[in-house]
Amino acid sequence: MRMNVSAEPDPAGLRPLSARSVVLSLLLGVHPPELPVKDLVRLVEPFGVGGSTLRAALSRMVSAGDLRRADAVYRLSDRLLARQRRQDDAVHPRTRAWDGDWEMVVITATGRGPAERADLRARLTALRMAELREGVWLRPANLDRPLPAALRRVALTYTARPDDPPGELADRLWPLAGWAATARSLLDHASAAGHPADRLTAYAAAVRHLLTDPVLPSALLPPDWPGEALRTAYAGYRRELSTALGASEQR
Numbered sequence: 589m590r591m592n593v594s595a596e597p598d599p600a601g602l603r604p605l606s607a608r609s610v611v612l613s614l615l616l617g618v619h620p621p622e623l624p625v626k627d628l629v630r631l632v633e634p635f636g637v638g639g640s641t642l643r644a645a646l647s648r649m650v651s652a653g654d655l656r657r658a659d660a661v662y663r664l665s666d667r668l669l670a671r672q673r674r675q676d677d678a679v680h681p682r683t684r685a686w687d688g689d690w691e692m693v694v695i696t697a698t699g700r701g702p703a704e705r706a707d708l709r710a711r712l713t714a715l716r717m718a719e720l721r722e723g724v725w726l727r728p729a730n731l732d733r734p735l736p737a738a739l740r741r742v743a744l745t746y747t748a749r750p751d752d753p754p755g756e757l758a759d760r761l762w763p764l765a766g767w768a769a770t771a772r773s774l775l776d777h778a779s780a781a782g783h784p785a786d787r788l789t790a791y792a793a794a795v796r797h798l799l800t801d802p803v804l805p806s807a808l809l810p811p812d813w814p815g816e817a818l819r820t821a822y823a824g825y826r827r828e829l830s831t832a833l834g835a836s837e838q839r
Contacts, residue, residue, distance in 0.1 A: 602777065602793045605785055607645035610635045612654070613792050615664050616672050617826045618833060622663040631832065634784040674714060678798040679819050679826075686730035686805035690748045693735070695723035697742035708742060716802050718761035726761060728754070730805045758808040770797055771814040778821055791825045794818055 610632050615621045623631070625646070629639050637645075646662060649655045656663045664672060693712060700708070709719075715735065717725040726748075735745055750757055758764070774797060778790040801815050809815075 602789055605635060605789055605792075607632070607637045607641050608649060608654070609792060610637050610788065611642070611645060611649065611662075612668070613788055614829065614833075615655075615662070616668070616675055616795075617829045620663075621669065621672055622661055623833070625660045625662065627833065628662065635788055636785055674799060675795055678795065678801065679823055681801075681803045682732040683730050683803065684732045686728055686807070688749055688754070689729040690750060690754075691717065691727050691729045691735065692746040692748045693717060693725040693739060693743045694746070695725075695743045700742075711736075714799075718802070720761065726750075726757075727802065728758070728805050728808060731803065755808050758802075758804055762802045762804070764802075764804075764810055764813075767797075767800065767802075768810060768812075768814055771818045775814065775818060775821060778825070787825065791822055794822045794825075798822065 611628065614628070614631055615623060625643075628646075629642060632642050646655065646657075650657050650662075653665050654668060656665055695708070712719075712725050715727075716731065717727045720726050729747065739745060771794075774790060774794045778787065778794060781787040781790050798815075798818060801818075803815070806813075
């Protein structure tokens, strides 16, 4: 089974902007992830979000647990702070030299309900692993991160060296050609976008796509892999947002 197959209706993963998505994109892109409402009012205006629409969206987001409010300053909730950490790691993945080893996770827990199984699949996918067959997950051991200790309650973990050629195995596990095609399409969209709303739409899709980059060793990637180019482009856009925020704070 291949992971990382996009469920987006648009081939490039582009979604129409909403006031909520504009606010989240801004907060997810700044450190610390908090902004006074007066700055948000100015920052969202180029994206076609008016003050009354913004305030209504902020109220709904606080009620939904997306944001916290204190003294007219809005901050990401703990749940979304975890998303920001994943997003930051997608832009700057921590890797190490690959010596040919693979991480393997074999699910041993039984009697789990559908929600528990779906949650475990999501957690393993977030670890950039892919499912070879039901309950057996793999990836090259080139990420500089330990597997969560909580996995030991439901799975056994191994270091393995498959007998099959590693490039062929990687191609079975991830839709590399499709991922690359979407990444190139996003780079084209971002390069052609002139209006702030169009740029935000393109880069919001770009960072979602980066979350599904398997971050494989270069030896297992097709030629001209666009992952680094997409990360560089998105990092540049985040710097643009930071500059805009700085200009807003000086007003």
